[in-house]
Amino acid sequence: MRVSVVLCTYSLEMYDHFREAAESVLRQSYNDTELVIVVDGSESVYERVVDDYGDCKDVVVHCNEENVGLLESRNTGAELASGDVVAFIDDDAVADEEWVTGLVRGYQQQDAHAVGGMMVGDWVAGKPVFLPEEFYWLVGVTHRGFTDGPGWVRNTFGSNISFDRETFLDLGGFDTDIGGRKGDANLQGGETELCARLATEYGESVWYNPDATVSHKVFDYRTEPLWLLDRAFWQGYSKRAMETFVPESGGEEGEFLRDLIKDFVPSRMKRLARAPSITAVIQLLMLIVFTGCVGGGYTYGLVRYR
Template sequence: MSQAPGTPTISVVICTYAEERWDLLMGALDSVRVQSLPPQQTIVVVDYNMNLYKRLIFTVPDVVIVENNGPKGLSGARNSGAAVANAKVVAFLDDDAAAAPDWLERIVALYDDPDVLAVGGRVEPHWAAGRPAYFARELDWIVGCSYRGLPKVAAEVRNVIGANMSFRAEVLDRVGGFNPSLGRQDTVPLGCEETELCIRAVMGAPGCRVVYEPAALVNHHVPAERGTLRYMLTRSWAEGISKAQVSRVVGHKRALGPERRYVRQVLPRAVFAGIRDWTRGNDPAGLSRAGIIIVVLASTAAGYLRGRRLPARPAAPETNPDPKDELWREVQ
């Protein structure tokens, strides 16, 4: 597809850190290569893994390969990718996600409105071993995907989802990029760096907005171990801690506005639906789904309360996590 005059150019950034994810990364790159609206450039950022960096340099000639030159972790890697992007819009795709062919076309269309600062899309889980019957769709945020309760049509939201998001390059420059004291480091499941960035972006540009476009789709690989109750509790605990860290930066009300509606409206409906399905004999797993929703909510709330009591993380953490870092140890 040829790009229409006036359509903003777009760079795609994919961050990666482990050779074990090679096949998934190649799938992500293949999905970008067949976009109906080709990106101006595709950038792969390697997060402190020299062997992976060298392998990419020698085997993937059509992509810009760079190393993370900031603090170790996803936030530092994303900032390193954005720094070399030369398009008007910077899109981020996870290394274990595959974009639909019209992904970029759908995203760019929303930037016709100058008040749109960021656009995110729908993230559908692709379960390696099938969705566990007890894993409610309302909890898909645990595996980095869109969950039941999000808008079904394009709408203003507080924040985008990290696996499928984009920002105007000028916005990333203005707010200073992702906060390196937040976000995942290797397999440590902290997060919310995109939430905090979106809030800062809107605070600095009153009247502007962040948009969720469910038609802009990516499929996100979910390994079997992420469907276990152990992972669900670990991830929800870490989410609570992450939300507490965000609230330190942007304030309690800004950090938790959508979560209040989610807890008051979306989750009770899901619990009652699970119990109803079980009592009617329609779904034997309904009761376990309802129970796990309650347990996950309790774990998230406990993580948040614990996070409020932890010391704030430094603005620029060391390259490697410090085992004495109390926050880092909380999610091990």
């Protein structure tokens, strides 16, 4: 089974991080791995990529004629790929050496159409003490309450997900109308919509293997409270938008909210009563604040997508 890993990039400012991501793919323990690099409309970045990787075995390099965005670039990468499986990683992430092996195991053992893994945090600026683990998903890190151990899930993060390539192409890839800021609406969740379509058309979810890990760099701006609050609002908005595209896409958010109310908040309050601390108080308060921001974004989405 050949695995093609699609890595998209577009900025010289991110080039050093992109190289770390690319090198982590080239160091995979799984031998039959192809790296497909898609440069999104930047000639200067493309020239550097060609200099560094143009002559490398099992590396495909492509440059879009113009900047078309991440989702369309990923679709292009999947079309260029030669693998049986197409996997996706971002240019601010680093794959564990056993990542592809872990993904392949899901296809071999579960006969899955899609397999994803765990995102772990690389806290470049230090882990913010106010951010509760239940909301690590705001910074692209697998959060408390996602799932316990391997199993079927609706979707994993877009920087650690893969598909049977024929299935991906049959579904038409990512919907390019999703993702990125459109006016005042930062619509997110391309992988959510695609995986919801997978469930609708193939009757199957994504197999989650927590042993297939990717480290996501959490830069300093992503730990600023205002950025996180804004992110929470637009994530809530995106959840509502996803429900209008694919009505079946909202189940996991409902379960997460129930867990927050019935389990996470009460358990934090009990721990706080047993061992009071300023950090515990702040995280409990922020748990409520972030939940409110997500709810506000969802409500805004109800108005916009009536």
